[in-house]
Amino acid sequence: MSAKIFRNWIPLACCFLLAACSTTPALLSKSAVVPAGVDLSGHWQVRQDPDAMHMPAADGVRRILIPKRQSSGRREHRKSSGMSAQVFLEYGDSLKITQTDYGIFISYDRSVVEEYTFGENRLVTIGPIEANRVSGWEANAFVVETLDSDGTILTESWHLEANKSVLVRSIHMIKGGKEKFALRQVFDRK
Numbered sequence: 001m002s003a004k005i006f007r008n009w010i011p012l013a014c015c016f017l018l019a020a021c022s023t024t025p026a027l028l029s030k031s032a033v034v035p036a037g038v039d040l041s042g043h044w045q046v047r048q049d050p051d052a053m054h055m056p057a058a059d060g061v062r063r064i065l066i067p068k069r070q071s072s073g074r075r076e077h078r079k080s081s082g083m084s085a086q087v088f089l090e091y092g093d094s095l096k097i098t099q100t101d102y103g104i105f106i107s108y109d110r111s112v113v114e115e116y117t118f119g120e121n122r123l124v125t126i127g128p129i130e131a132n133r134v135s136g137w138e139a140n141a142f143v144v145e146t147l148d149s150d151g152t153i154l155t156e157s158w159h160l161e162a163n164k165s166v167l168v169r170s171i172h173m174i175k176g177g178k179e180k181f182a183l184r185q186v187f188d189r190k
Contacts, residue, residue: 116135133146133147
């Protein structure tokens with residue numbers, strides 16, 4: 001009789017397991033093919049005041065202020081908010097972007113260089129923090145998504161406007177289906 005009860009619980013246990021797995025967000029791979037005529041390469045200068053790099057909290061959600069790069073303790077400040085995906089967010093007043101056929105290099109204020117491979121899907125680490133990352137193209141925008149172990153998704157996208165003389169960077173951080181942070185930066189070509 002106990003074997004019969006055990007057999008009846010197996011399908012139920014499988015259902016619970018599938019339900020638990022389906023609640024975890026997943027990242028979808030991005031295209032490795034560079035759209036025709038799209039090249040983000042260049043030297044770019046931020047248009048907004050770097051001391052006011054946050055969006056108004058219209059929905060009542062507290063926004064995250066991206067601090068200016070002044071000390072090596074910068075990452076620890078971000079880590080304390082409970083969303084470890086933040087440690088993968090870089091900021092600079094001046095960007096140098098180099099785009100190749102296979103990837104992109106973004107230099108922030110000539111001190112930090114991020115390298116992304118088009119179509120990548122890999123595990124990235126900063127110290128003890130690990131996250132899954134995908135990067136590549138969606139239409140004419142270069143997109144990077146980073147998913148931390150808490151289910152927070154950091155999405156960054158870059159695209160050109162104004163006859164390729166303006167670079168727009170959009171940043172969104174979502175946790176539990178709710179937007180926790182949003183920022184739109186505009187850069188002019190130097």
